[in-house]
Amino acid sequence: MLLMPAALLLGLWFIYPIVESFVLSLQHVDEFNFAHRTYIGLHNFSQLVHDPAFRHSLYITLVFVVFVVPAQTVLSLVLASILQSVGVGRALFRAAFFVPYMTSTVAVTTVFMKLFVSGAPLANLGAHLGVPNTTWYADVHLALPFLVVVYVYMYVGFYIVIFVSGMESIPRELYEAAKVDGAHAMQRFRFITVPSLRPFVIFVVVAGMIQAIQIFDQAYVVSGGSILGSPAGATSTLVVFIYQQAFRLNALGYGSAGAVILLLIVLFGTLVTRRLIPEREA
């Protein structure tokens, strides 16, 4: 049967690990012998609640999301509207905006680390805007903003494509009819574009949050082989915390409890999106 290979692989690589994540989160796994596991109930979760490092990682992730989501949503909406309103060269610009999304997070982060060293072009630009001219990713206060810049740079092209496809789905006749009725450009934007794009805006905000919560690669690269979350925990996001616990401190059960919380946040977010956006069966 044609479904068999996919079913087997989905079961092995997705469904079994999901169940196992929940099981592990209720266990203590021996640091030196992973086969030695003892059931400890909800102990990992009660420990998490009181762990300052975990609370700190939630706070860092929250700050990250609070800056990333509005920035990328507004930027991509504005650029998509401009893109949609020009005739010639639209495909060329869209491709240019989309290229960063197709490149590796490691490559992009490495390049930005060079551009944000003290005295390098983007650090100089920041200095003109009143930010200290320093190496951003090594500064406790600027390392997280650095991650925000790198992240938004990579994702904005993706959301531009989403908004453009949303604008293309609005029937032309609506605009023609509004023109005949004497509506000017701002009114047409306000009364046709904005309401028609509502589901797309909701998608970009919620999916953007779900994506941003999962940030990891950029933070890993920024720490440059030293302690994850460097400098001084400034980039210690939720996934970095989980990774640190599981793969640096060998606390697999404790790390899994963090992973279960991540999973629940993501599932909750996805279900909310499903509710808010009317189903369109393809």
Next chain:
Amino acid sequence: MTSASATRRIVPLSKYAFLTIFGLLMLGPLLFALYTSLESPADYMHLVGFSKLTLSNYRYVIDNAQILRWYFNTAFVTAGVVIGAVVVNTMAGYALARIRFPGRTVAFVIVLAVLMVPLQAILIPLYLLIARFGWLNSYQALMVPFMVNPFLIFLMRQSFQTLPPDLEDAAAVDGARRFTMFLKIAVPLTLTGIATQAVLAGTWTWNSFMIPVTFTTDPSHYVLTVGLNSLQSQFYTLATVQMAGVVLLTVPVVLMFLVFQRLVIPSVATTGIRG
């Protein structure tokens, strides 16, 4: 009304100016990497003429790091994933779109449910599984987990659904003839979908970092992303050499995107519509 017609002319110009500036900002960092990778380390962060550009950083990184080995690893793993993913997800997409069987709706709901789960949340059990198979530092560990992809199953199901339903008479065929029909009739008609899938799976695998950095510790098993990350500490002072690594890692995917953007962009747009 001269002022109105003047504004009408200026508005598109300012729009183009804005788009151009933003486009340069987006391409700037990549162009910086390309230019810097061609500079000798002494000229780093200075603008020099074309005559002073050199390929020495590329030679250096090839001589002093296992980058050719990492290139081979990345290409091998990516090719394996693309072939595997095309076979697995295409068959699953076809089954979900065209074959009536008990539990089909349930199967599709499971695919949609798994679609939500981030790899970050299941990395620990995946690691234990790979370790139990003895697959740490192996090609399989980097290939097999990527071969099934709920989003690609979803994409293929959509492609097969657009085929006219009377192509095959669903009630009249047995298993063997069903498979022949799938191969001879349905697959040739969905080559666009299959090519899209290949490009997406290829790009994701090529760029993947979290899985390879966790499952490989031996430099001879690194892929390019992991290797490039390790260059950062190894050639800490040699930014131009690191940029050569960035270019080597980036060029293949950017070229692939430019060639296949007609496939990539619409498929990305569907993720937005569906959520």
